[in-house]
Amino acid sequence: MQTSVSVQTRFATLDGNEAVARVAYALNEVIAIYPITPASPMGEWADAWAASNKPNLWGTVPAIVEMQSEGGVAGAVHGSVATQALSIFGDHSDVMAVRSTGFGMLCSASVQEAQDMAAIATIASLASRVPFIHFFDGFRTSHEVQKIELLADESLNSLIDNELITQLQYYGDPNAERVIVLLGSGCETAQSTVDTLNEVGENVGVVKVRLYRPFDARRFAASLSKTVKAISILDRTKEPGGAGEPLYLDVLSALVESHFTTLDNQLPMIVGGRYGLSSKEFTPAMVKAVFDNLLLDGFQHNQKEPKNHFTIGIDDDVTHTSLAYDAIFSIEPEQTIRAVFYGLGSDGTVGANKNTIKIIGKTTDNHAQGYFVYDSKKSGSVTISHLRFGPDAIHAPYLIAQANFIACHQWMLLDQLDILGPAMPGATLLLNSPYTLGQVWDKLPERIQSQILQKHLEVYVINAYEVARSVGLGGRINTVMQTCFFALSKILPPSEVIAAIRASISKTYAKKGDKVVLMNLEAVDQTLQNLFKIPLPDKVPVSKIPSLKSPVAEAAPPFVKTVLSKLMSR
Numbered sequence: 220m221q222t223s224v225s226v227q228t229r230f231a232t233l234d235g236n237e238a239v240a241r242v243a244y245a246l247n248e249v250i251a252i253y254p255i256t257p258a259s260p261m262g263e264w265a266d267a268w269a270a271s272n273k274p275n276l277w278g279t280v281p282a283i284v285e286m287q288s289e290g291g292v293a294g295a296v297h298g299s300v301a302t303q304a305l306s307i308f309g310d311h312s313d314v315m316a317v318r319s320t321g322f323g324m325l326c327s328a329s330v331q332e333a334q335d336m337a338a339i340a341t342i343a344s345l346a347s348r349v350p351f352i353h354f355f356d357g358f359r360t361s362h363e364v365q366k367i368e369l370l371a372d373e374s375l376n377s378l379i380d381n382e383l384i385t386q387l388q389y390y391g392d393p394n395a396e397r398v399i400v401l402l403g404s405g406c407e408t409a410q411s412t413v414d415t416l417n418e419v420g421e422n423v424g425v426v427k428v429r430l431y432r433p434f435d436a437r438r439f440a441a442s443l444s445k446t447v448k449a450i451s452i453l454d455r456t457k458e459p460g461g462a463g464e465p466l467y468l469d470v471l472s473a474l475v476e477s478h479f480t481t482l483d484n485q486l487p488m489i490v491g492g493r494y495g496l497s498s499k500e501f502t503p504a505m506v507k508a509v510f511d512n513l514l515l516d517g518f519q520h521n522q523k524e525p526k527n528h529f530t531i532g533i534d535d536d537v538t539h540t541s542l543a544y545d546a547i548f549s550i551e552p553e554q555t556i557r558a559v560f561y562g563l564g565s566d567g568t569v570g571a572n573k574n575t576i577k578i579i580g581k582t583t584d585n586h587a588q589g590y591f592v593y594d595s596k597k598s599g600s601v602t603i604s605h606l607r608f609g610p611d612a613i614h615a616p617y618l619i620a621q622a623n624f625i626a627c628h629q630w631m632l633l634d635q636l637d638i639l640g641p642a643m644p645g646a647t648l649l650l651n652s653p654y655t656l657g658q659v660w661d662k663l664p665e666r667i668q669s670q671i672l673q674k675h676l677e678v679y680v681i682n683a684y685e686v687a688r689s690v691g692l693g694g695r696i697n698t699v700m701q702t703c704f705f706a707l708s709k710i711l712p713p714s715e716v717i718a719a720i721r722a723s724i725s726k727t728y729a730k731k732g733d734k735v736v737l738m739n740l741e742a743v744d745q746t747l748q749n750l751f752k753i754p755l756p757d758k759v760p761v762s763k764i765p766s767l768k769s770p771v772a773e774a775a776p777p778f779v780k781t782v783l784s785k786l787m788s789r
Contacts, residue, residue: 391424467491567697
């Protein structure tokens with residue numbers, strides 16, 4: 220039975236953890252939590268809502284029970300499903316360890332899907348009387364901030380009578396000859412890459428697996444076109460000693476048992492590979508390499524068969540299973556603003572960028588995405604923020620490699636990181652500088668000078684600490700640098716920028732008192748008066764770009780120089 224409910228569409232900018240917590244809180248009466256990275260915010264949100272007596276969908280306040288460990292939370296779900304030590308990294312080792320428990324398993328690939336699947340998992344469990352595990356990639360999805368369409372209470376009620384889920388989704392050329400199969404956030408990367416490759420006649424597709432358990436072999440076979448000649452199954456886990464990884468074996472079994480054949484009445488060429496272990500990146504360049512690997516088959520070129528049981532994204536110099544890929548291959552749309560911000564934990568950079576995403580998501584029709592890379596040392600360590608804004612939906616769960624805006628909020632990082640590595644030609648560089656306008660160029664490291672000239676960057680500077688101190692904010696430079704970004708990126712009309720920032724400040728700092736609000740408002744006014752463009756020297760020869768300084772002394776022992784120095788490098 221299909222139910223139609225008229226509900227006003229609402230959008231909000233939030234991360235995967237909050238998106239899931241909103242739905243789980245609305246649909247449950249008892250919630251077992253144990254805040255631990257990367258899932259801490261889910262438990263924290265639920266605890267905060269219960270403490271404020273916020274009711275769920277049924278009009279009662281859920282009972283929040285904090286367990287003694289993460290194993291305790293797993294044990295609260297009809298007996299423990301944890302069969303190994305849990306990992307904080309973004310791969311699928313944990314969930315694959317529990318695939319034989321009989322639980323249903325749903326996988327979401329984005330923040331939007333994480334919210335939607337949270338509802339579907341709960342309702343499917345109620346309808347089938349089978350417990351469900353809903354999983355998504357730690358950090359990559361749980362901490363990614365996206366502008367999503369919220370599920371209203373009316374929508375949650377209507378889901379009870381609707382068809383719950385598209386178990387498998389095929390995306391791409393309807394007559395594709397090469398197909399990738401995977402689950403999780405990598406599906407988003409594969410989807411956008413498929414679009415780009417098909418525009419140049421590649422004839423490729425991707426099968427996105429959402430319902431992993433029970434695995435429907437019949438539906439999977441039906442999702443493939445008879446034109447397919449080669450299939451690559453990607454697992455985000457490693458199963459030592461096995462004949463292959465879990466998804467690979469499931470797909471292989473499904474195709475053999477369903478007697479699936481191509482137009483030539485043959486079984487397609489089928490290979491498997493691993494990607495993204497321990498939160499390793501998975502980029503469009505890697506997706507293209509996986510598709511290219513499928514070109515090396517007897518069906519098309521009479522060359523050697525494609526590599527099976529490969530790895531992608533790492534340099535395997537031991538067993539030599541890696542696929543080579545072109546790291547500079549990019550599919551980023553020109554109209555998308557791609558900004559990278561370098562700062563330190565506790566300097567306000569990450570908070571300001573999260574605020575920026577919410578401002579843009581709320582005041583414009585643009586799609587927005589934010590992802591934040593933290594050092595394990597937390598406060599005082601390096602943070603790198605990756606922000607994307609644009610008119611089209613963003614399917615890019617990977618770090619920005621080609622940025623048109625770079626901001627360095629800490630001068631000392633210019634010597635320590637490859638700040639301008641991701642800068643595109645003609646990009647904008649914003650520096651928080653402790654030096655006067657006339658001193659800045661001479662104080663820049665030679666490497667940075669060479670990159671600026673080689674890439675023809677536009678460079679702007681501000682002494683953010685001086686501005687912050689002048690209005691009483693001390694070392695909190697977030698408002699100053701945020702105002703600079705809006706002024707330079709032009710993502711909002713100039714007439715709207717200051718009003719939007721001021722409104723956000725009033726909301727963000729209201730609980731801290733009028734004095735804090737007024738200091739931040741004054742910082743906005745002072746910022747534009749102290750933001751300057753650096754005049755670059757004319758006709759300066761650009762030599763070879765110097766290497767970054769080594770974190771260890773030249774006289775260090777060989778082991779320190781070859782091994783420990785790489786671990787110490789940021």
